Amino acid sequence: MTVSLTAELWPDVQPETARRLMLAGVESFARRGYHATTTRDIAGNAGMSPAALYVHFPSKAALLFAISRSGHEQALALVEAAANEADSPATAMRQIVERFTSWHARRHTVARVVQYELGALPDKEYEIVAGLRRGIEQIVRDVIESGLAKGDFQVADAHTAARAILSLGIDVARWYSDRAKKSPTALGVEYAELALRMLGTRTTA
Amino acid sequence: MTVSLTAELWPDVQPETARRLMLAGVESFARRGYHATTTRDIAGNAGMSPAALYVHFPSKAALLFAISRSGHEQALALVEAAANEADSPATAMRQIVERFTSWHARRHTVARVVQYELGALPDKEYEIVAGLRRGIEQIVRDVIESGLAKGDFQVADAHTAARAILSLGIDVARWYSDRAKKSPTALGVEYAELALRMLGTRTTA
Structure with missing residues (x-):
């Protein structure tokens, strides 16, 4: 999960933290499906707290x-x-x-x-x-x-x-x-x- | 959820109860994904108890x-x-x-x-x-x-x-x-x- 990969995937999204969360979301949704994934799973996958996720995205x-x-x-x-x-x-x-x-x-x-x-x-x-x-x-x-x-x-x-x-x-x-x-x-x-x-x-x- | 539909979908499966559970499973998995569906959801969707599901299928x-x-x-x-x-x-x-x-x-x-x-x-x-x-x-x-x-x-x-x-x-x-x-x-x-x-x-x- 490098800065260069997320910047390549989402060149228009700022800051890097938001892109890291998007990548963690992609990985979690692809693996288990949207409905079986929690915001806690995604934040954890991105190495963040659920609260940090809500700073960038108000919901799953x-x-x-x-x-x-x-x-x-x-x-x-x-x-x-x-x-x-x-x-x-x-x-x-x-x-x-x-x-x-x-x-x-x-x-x-x-x-x-x-x-x-x-x-x-x-x-x-x-x-x-x-x-x-x-x-x-x-x-x-x-x-x-x-x-x-x-x-x-x-x-x-x-x-x-x-x-x-x-x-x-x-x-x-x-x-x-x-x-x-x-x-x-x-x-x-x-x-x-x-x-x-x-x-x-x-x-x- | 008629006998004729489930028999048309799964002519080789017996009894009808098992076919009803398969149809309920298809509907639940298609709507929410496999991982977000519980055996309780499926049994409920088929109008049965979870215990009745396990008679036909040992697991989700x-x-x-x-x-x-x-x-x-x-x-x-x-x-x-x-x-x-x-x-x-x-x-x-x-x-x-x-x-x-x-x-x-x-x-x-x-x-x-x-x-x-x-x-x-x-x-x-x-x-x-x-x-x-x-x-x-x-x-x-x-x-x-x-x-x-x-x-x-x-x-x-x-x-x-x-x-x-x-x-x-x-x-x-x-x-x-x-x-x-x-x-x-x-x-x-x-x-x-x-x-x-x-x-x-x-x-x-």
């Missing part, structure tokens, strides 16, 4: 929300950047899948909490996170629609294809481990190829 | 194992049947993905426990379930290898392709709900088409 739900929002914002930002930088729908899709997949492999413990503890968020917080998810899905759908309009992609239903492509990346968080044979980058490259095939790509990206 | 872990093993056995059986009935790798793959995907949609609450609570199984029970999972993956890989050998499929790495195809179906358990617009069957048909495209199918299945 607030800590989960900080982890979930940050993870979704990071995923949205990388999908957005990939879409904006590309000069064709095929290149955009290749970059989106490469980055989205490799993020879920590299950050698999954070991503597991982000993807599988949505149901534990309070209503208001859930709505904010759901909005970020809709943003990600919308970008992927827009790229597919634009490829369909240009005749670069051929697919029956853009909505189902978008969901399937995101599922490929999301499910990586479930099975990926540090013992996996493929690096996050190599996996991203292969999955991007599979995604372009699903879309019936006609151009080489 | 034994109940999770019964749910997990049965779910994996069902998934293995349907993948096996699909592979055996088909007369070509493409037909086999289409049937495997259709059935595997629609099972995860139709049984999404059971499947969520089956797929996401593996880590809570004790070592010996985990090994049994892991063996069933390897069986499923092996069948999918064999179908891909056989399609590659015949020139029907074109794919860089059978292992990655098998994992990606299973991921499509598994991730359905995470997002599918009874409010989903697509029926389990329709989703299975669409995902089968996407999977065949991923494999670069050259024959029409």
Whole structure:
């Protein structure tokens, strides 16, 4: 639990103590689930008192929300950047899948909490996170629609294809481990190829 | 919680009381996670006393194992049947993905426990379930290898392709709900088409 790791995971969060608590939360939630984890467990895992936790997060739900929002914002930002930088729908899709997949492999413990503890968020917080998810899905759908309009992609239903492509990346968080044979980058490259095939790509990206 | 639902979910389990407890376990684990659920919660959910639960399952872990093993056995059986009935790798793959995907949609609450609570199984029970999972993956890989050998499929790495195809179906358990617009069957048909495209199918299945 080094300063550099937590700063890499949450560059926008200050101070370091808050980041240490987020990392302890990620580890505890990933291991035992949100509902079976107490704020005392998390504080202990971070080498702090429960009182010290409340200085940074008013509740366990607030800590989960900080982890979930940050993870979704990071995923949205990388999908957005990939879409904006590309000069064709095929290149955009290749970059989106490469980055989205490799993020879920590299950050698999954070991503597991982000993807599988949505149901534990309070209503208001859930709505904010759901909005970020809709943003990600919308970008992927827009790229597919634009490829369909240009005749670069051929697919029956853009909505189902978008969901399937995101599922490929999301499910990586479930099975990926540090013992996996493929690096996050190599996996991203292969999955991007599979995604372009699903879309019936006609151009080489 | 009717006799017909539990008998449909677990046709091989007797008596009905054990099936009712399995359903109560599925509902509790899916809602709060395995670790946050007590045997008292589960028994109460099934309208029984904790003592009545122990008549059928010696522990909470034994109940999770019964749910997990049965779910994996069902998934293995349907993948096996699909592979055996088909007369070509493409037909086999289409049937495997259709059935595997629609099972995860139709049984999404059971499947969520089956797929996401593996880590809570004790070592010996985990090994049994892991063996069933390897069986499923092996069948999918064999179908891909056989399609590659015949020139029907074109794919860089059978292992990655098998994992990606299973991921499509598994991730359905995470997002599918009874409010989903697509029926389990329709989703299975669409995902089968996407999977065949991923494999670069050259024959029409």
